[in-house]
Each structure stands twice: as structure tokens, then as C-alpha cells.
Amino acid sequence: MATPPAQPMETSAAVTTTVDSLKDDNIEEILLRLQSAASLARAALSSSRWRRVASSPDFLRRFRERHTSPPLLGLFVSQADLGQLPVFHPSASVRSDRDLAAAARGGDFLLTRLGHDPAWRLRDCRNGLLLLCTGDSLSVYDPVSRRQVAVRRPPNDLCPAGAVSGTEYLADCLLGGHGEPIRVVSVQRDGPRLRAMECRSGTDWRCHPWVDGIDVATLRTPAMPASAAGLIFWRRDQSSSLLLDTSTMTFSTVPLPAPLVVISKNPLRPRPVYTIGDTEAGVCCLVAIVGRATLQVWLLKKNHTGSGSAWELEKQAQKGQLISLYRTFRSMSMVSAGLALIYSKGTKYSHFLIDLNNLSIKDKFLCHRSMAYPFQMTWPPAGFLPTSMPQTSACRDAEKQQEQEAPSSSRKRKSKDATSSGKETMGPSISIASLENEPSEKKLSYEIGPTS
Secondary structure, eight states: OOOOOOOOOOOOOOOOOOGGGSOHHHHHHHHHTSSSHHHHHHHHTTOHHHHHHHTOHHHHHHHHHHOOSOOEEEEEEOOGGGTOOOEEEEOHHHHHOHHHHHHHHHSOTTOGGGTTOTTOEEEEEETTEEEEEETTEEEEEETTTTEEEEEEOOOGGGSOTTOOTTOEEEEEEEEEETTEEEEEEEEEEETTEEEEEEEETTSOEEEOOOBOOOOGGGOEEEEEEETTTTEEEEEOSSSEEEEEETTTTEEEEEEOOHHHHHHHTOTTSOOOEEEEEEOTTSOEEEEEEETTTEEEEEEEEEOTTSSSEEEEEEEEEEOHHHHHHHTTEEEEEEEETTEEEEEESSSSOSEEEEETTTTEEEEEEOOOOSOEEEEEOOSSOTTSSOOOOOOOHHHHHHHHHHHHHSOHHHHHHHHHHHHHHTSOOOOOOSSOOOOTTSOHHHHHHHHHSSOO
């Protein structure tokens, strides 16, 4: 008797887990574990959903708490005295980190969008943005996203009566960033008096009253802006600095820490070298090298009485790495986002970046130019947050120029997106550089390197 054929067993359909099946919470946990903002920006470009998750203010806050230090891409060195554009020197991490290398390859670190005009001067560099000047024009430029915003100087009719022809600009500074609106603050000198002028994102210049009674002759330029703290400093003498508080636009004198003043007045000891900037957390700080190799970090804090501010010693350490630099040490040119830049002459490397978290050497550069600016990636990364800020005429002109340079397919897509959303097409913003309307070639270049 023939055996009946075996009935096939019912099998359940295999369940396949794909990236698309992940919940937003899962995507957040994946992105939080990336090593830097450069890795985050590259991963978020993989899909519109990932970018949406990464653009959440709550996610950006959590990511910032885990990754407090923005990635260092390199050093921009001023070549003004040579009549050349600033030159970019990549950091060692760019050569070893694939994501940082992709950002550097896809960016415009040769500043080609500025054309071949060597008259551009680098005035400031903060939070991944460059502030450049030529004549009566300023430009805020993000080399990573290639977005540029033109900022015109205020016309002469805005200047108060009584200004003389000898008016000059002592400083042009970028303030804000890290999610806050970017401001351009300029300080103008007219003989023995000073005034501050401010340009916020999408607004015109606001000229504040002239201030008399300041001994301008004692000021030492260039300015030392502590951007995140909203303060601008000038060295004045051996015992004090001039401070502009941009929240109130008032000038005041801030004494140096007492121990530094005592050392400065001792002819038998070398004068301490210091500069003022901001910590990684955005707190105003003074970094000084005292003696042969003692590095001190002072924080500017409110007095206990509530009136005025004073320096408090936060940390100090004697570092053997600095002893070898002592004889060739020339200056400390800048402190920005927790990095102090030391210029040395006669050694293998000319610039040393000191990490203020552990007071150790973070990177070394060879460029033999004293005026240089550390360049760190913008936070939040370019294109992560939308902007609804109104535009100045200069912003609209810059946007129109970008549309003319962009491929026709990009302009059509931009017009279509604006029509379908029912919203006005947004132009470039000083604080947020959006990749939403960039050509697809640009996105690909940032994601995997140069296009072939």
C-alpha cells in the first residue's frame, strides 16, 4: 500500500528587519553613538528621515552633551601682509578621520567663492564661520556648506554728525553661534572716541552712540573677541583690559588678575603672556603662560557684590611639553572654544594648539605666520535646522547670485519646493547654512568626497 505523500508544513513568513523599519528612537540611539559632528552630518545625509531625526532640538541637545568639543578641521592663516587670501592648513585628525576628511574634501577651503580678489582680509573665525572684509564690504562664509552672506557697512548717512574723515574700524567680530543667532559687531574709532555697531541676522546695522573718555592710544590691536560670552577685549596696559559688553554695548575697564599684575611689575621675572577668549562651554576665560611652563586658566565671573566682574583662577599646571617651547615662544594669539593657539619661532612647528580641558598640546602646525585662527565645524551642522529669518538686501543679493551659479535643475527644484510648501523661499542665513536647496552634486561631494 502506497504511503500518502507528506503534507508540507506551514511555515511563517520570515521577518526581515531593515533600516526603514527602525523607530525614530532607535535611529536617535544610533546617531548619538557617532564619534563627532562630522560623522553625524554625513550619516544624516543618508535619508530625509535620518536628517529629520537629527534636526530635532532635543536630539541636538543630547548629542551636544555627549560631544562637547566641535571637531577641529585645521587652521586658517592670514596672508594679508602678502596680499593673498587666507591659507588653510588641515589638522592631523583630517588625515586620519574619514568623516572629517569628507567634510574637508567637499568644502571650499581654498575660498574659491571669493574669486581671485586678494583684498579679502580675515577678521574673525568662530563656530565654523569666517568673517572677511574688503573695503566697505563684509562677508560671512561657511567653507563646509559653501554658503555666503554679504554684509555691507552702514552708509555714511547713518553716521552721527561730527564724524571725521579719520574714522577707522578697530575690530570686526562674529558673536553668537552654537544655535544662537550670529551677530556681526564692529567697533569704530573716530579720533579719541569709540562706538559699537551691530548687525544681526536679517536686520540692518544699528549704530550705538559714540563714547568719549577712553584713552584710545593705550589700546593694542587686534581685538580679542570672546564670542560665546558676547564680550570683546583689547589689551590696554600691564594691569587692565578694555571690555565691550555687547549685551549692553557699554565699555568698561577690567583689571587683570592680581598675580599677573605683580609679576608684570617685577623686572627680574619675564612678563606673563596672556590672551582672552572662551572655553568649550562658552565661558569667558583668560589663558596665561607664567614663568617657563606654567599654564593658567582664569574665568571671568561676577563679583559677590553683584557689581562688576573679576577673574578667578580655574586651573593651572606646569607642563613639560611647554618647557621646550619657552625659548622660542613668541605669542599666544587666540583662545577660541577651549583651544589656545601659541605661536613659536625657530622650531619644527610654528603653531601649537593647547586643549584647555587637560592643558595638553592637541595639534601642531607649520605655517610660519603669526596671525592664525583655529577652524572647527559649525554647530549645529550645516542644514540641520530651518531658518525663517527675514533677509537684508545683501542677503537677497547673495541668494540671487547663488541661484545664477547653481544648475538649472537645482533652481527648478527650489522653486517647486517653495510652491508646494506654500512658504516663501528662504535665503541664506548667517546662523544656519541649509543644504536643503543645494545641488545634488554638492550633497554627494560632502557625503563621499569629490565627484569624479
